[in-house]
Amino acid sequence: MKEYCFGIDVGGTTVKLGLFNQSGDILDKWEIPTRTEDHGKNILPDVAEALEKKLQEKNISKDDVIGAGIGVPGPVDDNGVVHRAVNLGWDVFNISEVLGSLTGLPVKAGNDANVAALGELWKGGGQGYKSIVMVTLGTGVGGGVIVNGKILSGCSGAGGEIGHIHIVDDEEDSCGCGNHGCLEQYASATGIVRLAHRRLQSVTEPTALKDSGVSAKTVFDAVKAGDTVAIQIAEEFGLYLGKGLAAVASVVNPEAFVIGGGVSKAGDILFSFIEKNYKKYVFHGSRDAKFELATLGNDAGICGAAKLLLD
Numbered sequence: 001m002k003e004y005c006f007g008i009d010v011g012g013t014t015v016k017l018g019l020f021n022q023s024g025d026i027l028d029k030w031e032i033p034t035r036t037e038d039h040g041k042n043i044l045p046d047v048a049e050a051l052e053k054k055l056q057e058k059n060i061s062k063d064d065v066i067g068a069g070i071g072v073p074g075p076v077d078d079n080g081v082v083h084r085a086v087n088l089g090w091d092v093f094n095i096s097e098v099l100g101s102l103t104g105l106p107v108k109a110g111n112d113a114n115v116a117a118l119g120e121l122w123k124g125g126g127q128g129y130k131s132i133v134m135v136t137l138g139t140g141v142g143g144g145v146i147v148n149g150k151i152l153s154g155c156s157g158a159g160g161e162i163g164h165i166h167i168v169d170d171e172e173d174s175c176g177c178g179n180h181g182c183l184e185q186y187a188s189a190t191g192i193v194r195l196a197h198r199r200l201q202s203v204t205e206p207t208a209l210k211d212s213g214v215s216a217k218t219v220f221d222a223v224k225a226g227d228t229v230a231i232q233i234a235e236e237f238g239l240y241l242g243k244g245l246a247a248v249a250s251v252v253n254p255e256a257f258v259i260g261g262g263v264s265k266a267g268d269i270l271f272s273f274i275e276k277n278y279k280k281y282v283f284h285g286s287r288d289a290k291f292e293l294a295t296l297g298n299d300a301g302i303c304g305a306a307k308l309l310l311d
Contacts (some may be wrong), residue, residue, distance in 0.1 A: 009301025115142025119304030242277025260294030
């Protein structure tokens with residue numbers, strides 16, 4: 001009986017790897033650098049070498065391994081084809097086939113945000129639900145949609161890109177995707193900083209934000225201290241994110257939204273700004289969706305990748 005599997009989370013700087021047993025317990029986890037030079041040609045060979053070394057270290061035979069799951073920062077379809085991963089230098093190819101041939105193991109692949117959402121559903125803030133939307137508020141806004149326990153990836157793997165919902169019509173600055181007025185420009189960590197700088201140019205009342213470096217953390221620290229200007233910034237953030245998630249809910253009708261990423265470290269106070277706007281704009285059939293904080297942190301990706309194999 002096969003007892004083990006690997007979960008792999010490929011990021012732009014490091015690749016996180018985990019060895020799991022069949023029950024989903026993490027037996028070991030480690031990282032290797034992501035070598036993105038030469039169009040990322042070394043990334044998968046490096047992963048294969050890291051898995052081989054771990055099997056030797058643990059004295060585990062490949063015959064006892066179910067396979068490897070992998071999440072990558074780009075659209076991945078149901079056949080394991082990645083449709084360009086810009087941060088890694090990858091074009092279009094079948095990642096499941098390539099990594100499978102390098103390792104001699106069955107491989108299942110998915111988009112990193114979708115895979116992280118699956119991890120949170122399985123072992124984190126989404127436990128107890130069957131249908132969730134994972135919202136990652138970091139440098140950008142990532143999303144992963146799980147419906148009845150299955151990733152909703154779409155025809156080319158681009159499902160769940162909620163950060164690029166159009167939310168503002170007259171935005172002059174462009175989003176990283178090339179469009180204008182994307183949710184990511186207002187609800188990410190960098191988006192909150194943009195909102196803060198814009199507001200600080202026009203306010204006259206005293207605020208701690210004028211005396212400290214502006215970041216998503218300093219904004220929400222000031223909110224917790226009752227800073228009026230910081231609260232105004234948080235209200236604007238909550239308006240955009242609440243409206244965006246209301247649009248998502250009208251399509252997928254989730255039981256819960258699980259909020260993760262660096263901004264989520266502000267804690268439950270985020271929900272007071274998001275939920276009221278969500279409830280204001282959402283279709284009544286989705287008004288009772290819950291809001292939860294993600295709990296797995298950096299382990300969400302490897303857990304979800306392992307779950308791809310264990311389903």
